[in-house]
Amino acid sequence: MKFAFVIHPTSLDDVVRYEPGAVGKGRPLIEKIMEWMPAYAAAHVTGVRTPDGRETEGWFVGATFLPEQMLALPRERVYQKILEAIRIGADLGAEIVGLGAFTGVVGDAGITLAERSPIPVTTGNSLTIAAGVKSLLRGAREMEVDLPRATAVVIGATGSIGSACVELIAPHVEHIVMVARNLTRLQRLLAELADRVPCSLSIETDVRAAVPRGGLVLTATTSTQELIEPADLQTGAVVCELSLPHDVGQRVAIERPDVLVTEGGNMRVPGNVRFERVREPGREFNNAFAPGTALACMSETMVLALENRRAHYTLGRGIDLAKVREIETLATRAGFELADMRAFDKPITAETIAAARAAAQKRRATSAERKRAAV
Ligand SMILES: NC(=O)c1ccc[n+]([C@@H]2O[C@H](COP(=O)([O-])OP(=O)(O)OC[C@H]3O[C@@H](n4cnc5c(N)ncnc54)[C@H](OP(=O)(O)O)[C@@H]3O)[C@@H](O)[C@H]2O)c1
Incomplete structure (x- = not known):
């Protein structure tokens, strides 16, 4: 056929x-x-x-x-x-x-x-949902994220793709922040899922407030503008991008070598x-x-x-x-x-991932040093 x-x-x-x-x-x-x-x-x-x-x-x-x-x-x-x-x-x-x-x-x-x-x-x-969640978890493995203690941020959580992704990610992580603009729909989703999923859940309407909370980020929105600011991402974060057009811009690749961005739906x-x-x-x-x-x-x-x-x-x-x-x-x-990992029209090689892991380690060490110096 x-x-x-x-x-x-x-x-x-x-x-x-x-x-x-x-x-x-x-x-x-x-x-x-x-x-x-x-x-x-x-x-x-x-x-x-x-x-x-x-x-x-x-x-x-x-x-x-x-x-x-x-x-x-x-x-x-x-x-x-x-x-x-x-x-x-x-x-x-x-x-x-x-x-x-x-x-x-x-x-x-x-x-x-x-x-x-x-x-x-x-x-x-x-299949986009299945591939997206698998891709996020593959990225988490590659970046050595401690999944059972991780927080995931799902942007577009009340959408067709986002809401199902929340349910499928939930058994793997400690907490999920569900993000969308419409608060009423978020509250309804929270009430619907709270007793059904094994992790804790919270809601947020401000993308910039939500992103710093998660080591894992999955985006599935209908925004026509880029949504994720490079400075907001956690050190060593994994971002799985499902949105078309994309929510994550080239600036993240340029300014945050410690972050792994992967297009999840390939x-x-x-x-x-x-x-x-x-x-x-x-x-x-x-x-x-x-x-x-x-x-x-x-x-x-x-x-x-x-x-x-x-x-x-x-x-x-x-x-x-x-x-x-x-x-x-x-x-x-x-x-x-x-498919093999890819982002910004380029394949993500084993070397790219190793470099991101190393950059994340270095960034963590620098920030720990800064904190010690400040005490
Ligand atoms: N990669 C693939 O293979 C593939 C396949 C199918 C679809 N897609 C893409 O996946 C995306 C989502 O599709 P869908 O069917 O799930 O759409 P949908 O059901 O309309 O859901 C869109 C979600 O995005 C939220 N949203 C929209 N603009 C936002 C913004 N500026 N900030 C935060 N949240 C925002 C919406 O909630 P609010 O309106 O309350 O903000 C809603 O939760 C689309 O970009 C689509 O093109 C990709």
Whole structure:
């Protein structure tokens, strides 16, 4: 069975990557063009092959709005372009469609779109959650974080991805600070989870107040601005970034060599996956992934196609943890695994991690020395 996946540029860099002809055009012009541009089939994805010989192929179909436009334009107009993209995928032969980045966030996170779609829909959030938590815990191991005594900060905790991440991180740590802007929703989440999870929980609406409290930080927000200030991070902190567009900027990489930032939602795809531009066959579609990898939400859609699942899967903001576990099992069986660590468009090597650990040790020693001198 074949799949489609709706993509959209999450930054101006993405616009140029998808359409090199956009180089040099200013943001206002790009926004105007995108406002009126119809959805289009951007990439043909081939070569997905499981170790037991199952294969699938599919298409990335562009619903050309930037994140800010997805949030600001009338909802119906955004839905119309996403539905147009879905129909293009269905006409190409896809029997399931995934909703990438903000196309799975707008409105009720896929429910209305699923009602109006000619083919089954998933946001891909279940596998994103599984991959994100695994990735955070891998980073913690690499940075030798004492997990049972650690505090984790989950930014975007009331969201579809964030709330499920809180539940899955909870058995591993001592405390979780749940962060979002809306206090009422945070209070409701706290009341819902307090007796259900094994660690203690607190809530915070100010990202800058929350970040210094945790040695582990996971971000899954719909902010269109960078949220994390380098100075706020604990020495040796591990940051797992799931947000698209990112919440963590290059400044963290430059100013905080002692911190490990990792993009949590990347998976290695089994087989020999290729992304080819539909308009220029033979030319690679540049999506900024490491070779052989795709986002976890794309991977979820591929796994469902490989399983011949002709039914909606992840929809809405209340994530079913049973589905997170199921899709993780199905993905592993199909040969998908967590991709090597990566951040800021670069691989994270063993040397990078060793350097971050050493920088953290040095920073701790310096701060201990300063404290002794001050006494
Ligand atoms: N890496 C991947 O494979 C992958 C896959 C799917 C989605 N994503 C990305 O994951 C992110 C979250 O998606 P979702 O479906 O969970 O969205 P969602 O359900 O809309 O949740 C967004 C969360 O972010 C919070 N938030 C928004 N702006 C914030 C700010 N400025 N400061 C603090 N919190 C803020 C929201 O609460 P308040 O409104 O109360 O602040 C909410 O808790 C998106 O960026 C999406 O593109 C990544």
